[in-house]
Amino acid sequence: MxxxxxxxxxxxxxxxxxxxxxxxxxxxxxxxxxAVRSARQAAAADLAEKSALAVExxxxxxxPARARIVDRLRDDGIEVYLMRRGVxxxxxxxxxxxxxxxxGHPVDTTGTVGGAAVLISxxxxxxxxxxxxxxxxxxxxTGARVLGGVWIALLAGLAGGIGAGALLAQFLxxxxxxAAAVAARLSxxxxxxxxxxxxxxxxxxxxxxxxxxxxxxxxxxGREREFLxxxxxxxxxPLATLKGYAEALADGVVDGDAVPKAxxxxxxxxxxxxxxIADLLVLSRLEAADLPVHLTTVDLGELVAAAGEAWAPRCxxxxxxxxxxxxxxxxxxxxxPDRVRQIVDxxxxxxxxxVPAGAPLILExxxxxxxxxxxxxxxxxxxxxxxxxxxxxxxQRYRHVRKTGSxxxxxxxxxxxxxxxxxxxxxxxxxxxxMFTLTFPYATRTEH
Numbered sequence: 001m002x003x004x005x006x007x008x009x010x011x012x013x014x015x016x017x018x019x020x021x022x023x024x025x026x027x028x029x030x031x032x033x034x035a036v037r038s039a040r041q042a043a044a045a046d047l048a049e050k051s052a053l054a055v056e057x058x059x060x061x062x063x064p065a066r067a068r069i070v071d072r073l074r075d076d077g078i079e080v081y082l083m084r085r086g087v088x089x090x091x092x093x094x095x096x097x098x099x100x101x102x103x104g105h106p107v108d109t110t111g112t113v114g115g116a117a118v119l120i121s122x123x124x125x126x127x128x129x130x131x132x133x134x135x136x137x138x139x140x141x142t143g144a145r146v147l148g149g150v151w152i153a154l155l156a157g158l159a160g161g162i163g164a165g166a167l168l169a170q171f172l173x174x175x176x177x178x179a180a181a182v183a184a185r186l187s188x189x190x191x192x193x194x195x196x197x198x199x200x201x202x203x204x205x206x207x208x209x210x211x212x213x214x215x216x217x218x219x220x221x222g223r224e225r226e227f228l229x230x231x232x233x234x235x236x237x238p239l240a241t242l243k244g245y246a247e248a249l250a251d252g253v254v255d256g257d258a259v260p261k262a263x264x265x266x267x268x269x270x271x272x273x274x275x276x277i278a279d280l281l282v283l284s285r286l287e288a289a290d291l292p293v294h295l296t297t298v299d300l301g302e303l304v305a306a307a308g309e310a311w312a313p314r315c316x317x318x319x320x321x322x323x324x325x326x327x328x329x330x331x332x333x334x335x336x337p338d339r340v341r342q343i344v345d346x347x348x349x350x351x352x353x354x355v356p357a358g359a360p361l362i363l364e365x366x367x368x369x370x371x372x373x374x375x376x377x378x379x380x381x382x383x384x385x386x387x388x389x390x391x392x393x394x395x396q397r398y399r400h401v402r403k404t405g406s407x408x409x410x411x412x413x414x415x416x417x418x419x420x421x422x423x424x425x426x427x428x429x430x431x432x433x434x435m436f437t438l439t440f441p442y443a444t445r446t447e448h
Contacts, residue, residue, distance in 0.1 A: 012172065013165030020160055040138065044119050048108050050078065051121035051134045079113075079135045081122075086129035093133060097122060101131035110138060175203035182210050191218040235276065238269035279408040282416075293336045293420050297443045300333055300340075300365040301326035307344045308363050314352060320361040320375065333369040333440035336420045340371075340440070343413045343424075347373045347436050350409050354378055360431045369442040374429035388426040389414035 050073065057069050070080045081088045086102035094111045097120055101107060107122040113135055122133035178195060185193045191214055195207040245262045248254040254262045282291065308324030315322040344363070351361050351373065359376035366372070380388060387393035391411040410426075413436075417424040422440040429435035 012169035013162055016165030016168060017162050020164075040119075043136065043138075044108065044121070047078070047119050047121040047134055047136055051123050051132065054080070054134060055123040055125060055132050073134065077136055079118075081133040081135070083122075083125075083131045083133065084129070088133065093135075094120075097133060101133060102129045107133070175200075175206065179203075179206050179210055182214075186210070186214055186217065191221065235273065238272045241269045242266055242273075276408070279412055282412060291419060293339060295334055295336055295420065298333050298335045298337045298340060298440075300331040300369065300371055300440070302330075303337060303340055304344070304363050304365040304371060307341060307348070310345075311348050311352075311363075315361065318357050319352060320355040320357065320359050320377075323360060323362045325362065325364040327365065327367055329367070331365050331367055331369060332443040334443045335422060335440045339416050339420050340438075343416050343438065344371065344373065346409045346413050351375045351377060351434075355433065359433070362429075362431065369440045371438040371440075372435060373438075374431050374435045375433040376429070376431040377433035379428060379433040380426060385426050389424070 054069060054073065057066070073080050081090060081093055083089070083098065083101050086098060088098055092113045094113070097107050097109070097111065101122045101124050104124045106124065107120060109120050111118060111120050113120075117138040118135040119138055120133065120135050122131055124131040175198070182193050182195045193214060194211050197204040197207040197211070245254065245266050249259070249262060305324060305326050308322065312322055348361070348363070355361055355375045355377035360374070361376075362372070362374045364372045364374070380394075384394060384397070389410050391408060394410065414424050417438060420440070422438055424439075425437045427435045427437065
């Protein structure tokens with residue numbers, strides 16, 4: 001029973017049944033005084049009408065007829081008092097009643113006769129100090145009858161509440177059960193399952209959310225598979241090179257003057273593996289939000305100039321034409337200088353891979369906390385720009401077309417930029433290639 005009450009169906013039935021019972025009780029409490037008051041008013045009006053009629057009959061009929069009228073009224077539970085000369089034929093009437101009748105005034109009131117509460121209605125007769133007074137017991141038992149009927153209403157309300165609750169619970173629980181079934185299939189790995197979006201609106205919203213989740217999971221896992229394939233390819237290539245040279249050295253195939261060249265090749269491939277593993281580690285820490293950053297005031301002009309000096313030796317006459325442009329005034333921003341330099345170096349590394357010899361490579365810092373890296377390489381298509389910062393997206397697209405990296409660089413740059421509070425966008429450079437724009441929070445200008 002406790003388990004059933006913990007379900008939506010059980011709670012819905014319980015709430016609707018309780019609501020029905022409370023509604024019946026509230027109705028009974030409100031109706032009880034109204035019913036009692038209405039019954040008393042009806043009895044008093046009936047007694048007053050009979051009193052007026054009795055006066056007329058008793059005044060005109062003879063003695064035998066008057067006796068029959070009195071007996072008939074008494075059979076109806078009405079006591080008849082005849083007054084002559086201001087005195088009733090039987091004791092028990094309140095003095096105020098006899099006084100009013102004797103004075104020639106009609107009486108419609110309540111009082112006590114013989115220790116019982118009664119309704120009193122009297123009318124004076126023609127003549128001096130004469131009249132007729134009728135009494136009947138005050139209405140009783142009306143409240144008991146109303147409360148007695150409440151039990152039937154309570155049972156009916158309880159049955160109706162349980163039935164309505166069961167129907168409502170079925171109506172509400174059906175889309176939830178369907179959503180739970182779809183979620184279970186999604187967790188089991190079925191990404192093609194979808195839920196029909198039917199009313200009510202909340203159920204349709206839940207179905208739409210689950211459908212979006214399934215579609216996003218399908219897309220995300222597809223990209224994850226492609227990314228793992230590309231990373232495994234990137235790992236396999238230097239490993240194959242290292243293994244080949246190691247076997248050659250072990251077999252004595254490489255000796256003499258060829259050994260230094262083999263060692264340099266193996267060192268370069270090891271460095272490539274180290275960079276790839278480092279990028280993977282940094283990216284995983286960024287996605288886990290536990291990569292430490294140290295925000296401080298940074299002059300982007302100085303940082304870009306230092307990056308230009310570091311990259312100038314690699315831009316030899318056989319490489320791109322490097323140009324560094326910084327404003328005369330400091331460009332102060334709030335950022336982590338090491339991470340900003342890591343982003344700029346990564347973007348330059350990508351540019352050197354694809355920019356042909358003699359084509360421009362421009363590093364520029366501008367007022368407003370902006371750094372631009374532009375080149376005259378092959379650039380991006382509009383479709384490329386939409387997925388430029390997705391892991392492995394461009395590497396998967398161009399690995400058989402032109403020289404590519406591991407597919408991690410742009411994703412790493414985007415997440416690093418966001419981690420230190422900046423933004424990065426990709427676009428088309430005026431020089432004909434790709435353009436990356438970094439924007440950081442502009443710091444308050446201080447003495448520099």
